[in-house]
Amino acid sequence: MFTELGCRCHLNKPGDEQTLQKMIPDKVPNKDVFHGSDDLKNEAHIPSFEKYKELYINSIENPDEFWGGVARDFFWKTKHTGPFLDYNFDVTKGEIFIKCMEGASTNICYNLLDRNVHEKKLADKIAFYWEGNEPGDELTVTYRELLQRVCQFANVLKSQGVRKGDRVSIYMPMVVELVVAMLACVRIGAVHSIVFAGFSAESLCERIVDSQCSLLITADGFYRGDKLINLKLLADEALQKCRDKGFPIERCIMLKHLSKEPEETVGSSSPPAKRSCPDLQVPWNPQVDLCWHTLIQGASDECEPEWCDSEDPLFILYTSGSTGKPKGVLHTVSGYMLYTAATFKLVFDYQPDDIYWCTADIGWITGHSYITYGPLANGASSVLFEGLPTYPDVSRMWEIVDKYGVTKFYTAPTAIRLLMKFGSEPVQKYKRESLKVLGTVGEPINPEAWQWYYNVVGEKRCPVVDTFWQTETGGHVLTPLPAATPMKPGSATFPFFGVVPAILNESGEELEGPSEGYLVFKQPWPGVMRTVYGNHQRFETTYFKKFPGYYVTGDGCRRDKDGYYWITGRIDDMLNVSGHLLSTAEVESALVEHKFVAEAAVVGRPHPVKGESLYCFVTLTDGVVYNNKLEAELKKQVREKIGAIATPDYIQNAPGLPKTRSGKIMRRVLRKIACNDKDMGDITTLADSSVVDHLFQNRCCTAV
Ligand code: WT7
Numbered sequence: 001m002f003t004e005l006g007c008r009c010h011l012n013k014p015g016d017e018q019t020l021q022k023m024i025p026d027k028v029p030n031k032d033v034f035h036g037s038d039d040l041k042n043e044a045h046i047p048s049f050e051k052y053k054e055l056y057i058n059s060i061e062n063p064d065e066f067w068g069g070v071a072r073d074f075f076w077k078t079k080h081t082g083p084f085l086d087y088n089f090d091v092t093k094g095e096i097f098i099k100c101m102e103g104a105s106t107n108i109c110y111n112l113l114d115r116n117v118h119e120k121k122l123a124d125k126i127a128f129y130w131e132g133n134e135p136g137d138e139l140t141v142t143y144r145e146l147l148q149r150v151c152q153f154a155n156v157l158k159s160q161g162v163r164k165g166d167r168v169s170i171y172m173p174m175v176v177e178l179v180v181a182m183l184a185c186v187r188i189g190a191v192h193s194i195v196f197a198g199f200s201a202e203s204l205c206e207r208i209v210d211s212q213c214s215l216l217i218t219a220d221g222f223y224r225g226d227k228l229i230n231l232k233l234l235a236d237e238a239l240q241k242c243r244d245k246g247f248p249i250e251r252c253i254m255l256k257h258l259s260k261e262p263e264e265t266v267g268s269s270s271p272p273a274k275r276s277c278p279d280l281q282v283p284w285n286p287q288v289d290l291c292w293h294t295l296i297q298g299a300s301d302e303c304e305p306e307w308c309d310s311e312d313p314l315f316i317l318y319t320s321g322s323t324g325k326p327k328g329v330l331h332t333v334s335g336y337m338l339y340t341a342a343t344f345k346l347v348f349d350y351q352p353d354d355i356y357w358c359t360a361d362i363g364w365i366t367g368h369s370y371i372t373y374g375p376l377a378n379g380a381s382s383v384l385f386e387g388l389p390t391y392p393d394v395s396r397m398w399e400i401v402d403k404y405g406v407t408k409f410y411t412a413p414t415a416i417r418l419l420m421k422f423g424s425e426p427v428q429k430y431k432r433e434s435l436k437v438l439g440t441v442g443e444p445i446n447p448e449a450w451q452w453y454y455n456v457v458g459e460k461r462c463p464v465v466d467t468f469w470q471t472e473t474g475g476h477v478l479t480p481l482p483a484a485t486p487m488k489p490g491s492a493t494f495p496f497f498g499v500v501p502a503i504l505n506e507s508g509e510e511l512e513g514p515s516e517g518y519l520v521f522k523q524p525w526p527g528v529m530r531t532v533y534g535n536h537q538r539f540e541t542t543y544f545k546k547f548p549g550y551y552v553t554g555d556g557c558r559r560d561k562d563g564y565y566w567i568t569g570r571i572d573d574m575l576n577v578s579g580h581l582l583s584t585a586e587v588e589s590a591l592v593e594h595k596f597v598a599e600a601a602v603v604g605r606p607h608p609v610k611g612e613s614l615y616c617f618v619t620l621t622d623g624v625v626y627n628n629k630l631e632a633e634l635k636k637q638v639r640e641k642i643g644a645i646a647t648p649d650y651i652q653n654a655p656g657l658p659k660t661r662s663g664k665i666m667r668r669v670l671r672k673i674a675c676n677d678k679d680m681g682d683i684t685t686l687a688d689s690s691v692v693d694h695l696f697q698n699r700c701c702t703a704v
């Protein structure tokens with residue numbers, strides 16, 4: 001059927017017309033659901049559930065037509081020749097591959113900037129309102145200025161020998177120059193690999209080596225709240241580790257962020273930021289270090305884009321893997337561009353006068369897709385925020401909403417739960433009248449937090465789009481559309497266009513109607529990842545092996561009687577701490593690197609703000625006594641190996657761990673101990689059950 005319609009779906013089992021019709025109900029309930037406001041419906045791209053269903057079915061049955069419509073909005077140097085999507089999703093039939101718009105060539109930077117400046121008359125429109133960590137630190141950049149600065153920096157990269165296909169590592173705070181650096185890579189066809197500035201030197205080194213980056217771009221430092229992060233020191237440490245591993249990177253471009261003098265602002269007519277921070281002394285190695293500001297002086301602000309094929313690599317972004325070694329998720333040019341542009345436009349119901357704000361860091365996929373690519377592809381004006389929701393006080397977010405007149409606001413459940421603790425007063429100090437749509441991402445949102453977000457922040461006026469997706473999916477895959485989908489608090493509702501979800505049982509059978517099991521996808525959509533960088537086999541094993549013919553998300557999911565999807569959380573060895581995925585193996589291996597730790601096991605324990613916290617069990621080497629000093633050392637060890645997000649919340653000394661007779665640690669039992677839940681279920685497979693009593697008696701009651 002797909003073949004007839006021009007989608008060469010190799011060896012896959014497409015849903016027939018009837019199954020497709022059943023995928024999305026005709027009617028959605030009127031009771032216990034929330035609707036978008038009439039005002040929103042009047043201007044919305046997708047104004048009703050019926051329209052959503054009609055377009056959804058078309059997007060699956062006739063992808064060429066659906067995505068062709070999206071693609072028409074972009075510039076193509078050459079047009080694609082074959083089917084819109086060509087793929088194999090079944091490992092038993094051969095190598096997994098996904099190709100979108102083969103034969104086409106384009107440049108994303110050209111589409112995001114040149115086209116907006118020259119064709120869409122958006123040259124003077126603000127692309128970003130930068131709001132620094134310190135209130136009062138602010139800067140704006142227009143589309144024209146952004147284009148100039150990107151071209152200038154692209155020329156710098158070229159002069160440093162960076163060529164198409166080369167990997168460039170970026171380790172920067174939330175500043176406009178981070179967007180400049182990433183788009184400069186894109187302009188010349190280089191592949192950016194952004195490492196979140198909260199990761200440790202060790203993590204940065206690991207990522208640089210894995211993707212064989214030839215250059216690092218960083219900054220002197222930045223403030224997170226009142227805490228100074230000496231980023232350059234960490235970058236230097238990472239580069240030293242790279243040398244020790246036999247992978248020397250000999251060029252590092254440093255932006256002076258904290259110590260920048262106002263007159264150093266080049267290529268921008270915007271007022272220079274007020275710098276309230278002292279000059280930061282950074283170590284400088286003239287053999288390696290290059291100054292951003294010196295390099296851009298004299299660099300031309302014109303740069304021909306490099307035309308890239310649809311399936312050329314666009315960027316690598318690392319995400320935790322269950323083996324402990326992060327996976328370099330690779331996204332490619334055309335599919336990612338179309339998918340982030342379309343999801344941004346429809347999920348936030350983007351309108352030209354919107355002021356959009358996503359609070360994520362660009363170092364995560366949310367920031368890639370919904371601060372840089374999606375918004376700029378639509379010519380949007382966004383807030384780019386460097387600071388924290390609680391600094392200088394817990395009203396900061398709402399102050400910013402009023403200051404810029406934010407209309408569409410996108411944040412994480414963990415931030416909502418954190419602010420919720422302070423009650424409604426800090427929210428109500430500000431008007432928030434401009435808000436129209438609220439969004440969440442990162443983890444399941446508990447209905448209580450949803451209600452608070454909807455009632456207090458949005459004053460029952462703004463729909464909440466609970467967007468389920470992953471680094472791997474590139475963009476939203478299950479999500480409400482704000483004017484079309486009646487919302488149920490805690491449900492990510494229905495699939496986005498082109499996405500076909502299914503729920504499987506343990507034997508891999510598709511479940512129909514209300515059911516619970518593994519969330520999988522039956523066919524690719526343009527934004528899905530293409531491979532794990534340098535390890536295609538790992539890509540196949542991780543996502544396609546368990547259930548041949550399906551992409552496996554690793555999440556559990558329930559479908560209710562109305563057809564709504566509810567994510568129940570990870571069903572692999574992953575933890576979600578404040579919306580960030582960590583693998584238990586990653587934290588365990590950081591702990592056992594300490595000379596006094598013989599064995600470690602890490603589990604998640606529910607946490608009211610972070611979603612999950614890290615509860616670690618450590619078995620010490622013989623003769624070592626557990627004390628506060630060792631605990632502090634272990635905490636530090638994990639922070640240094642991975643980063644602050646992985647800092648253990650609890651560490652329990654465990655002279656013995658619950659194991660099966662074959663020696664496998666029973667994490668299920670450890671999770672019960674972490675939660676002090678005595679309802680253990682069947683533990684007859686335990687080799688030594690006295691271990692469990694001992695661990696219960698010595699539980700940690702307070703977080704370290
Ligand atoms: C995992 C992906 C996608 C950007 C942020 C995280 C969980 C994400 C939701 C949601 C329930 C969610 C899943 C997913 N997750 N959004 N709306 N409802 N769970 O990206 O680090 O790749 O993590 O985050 O468990 O698999 P990521």
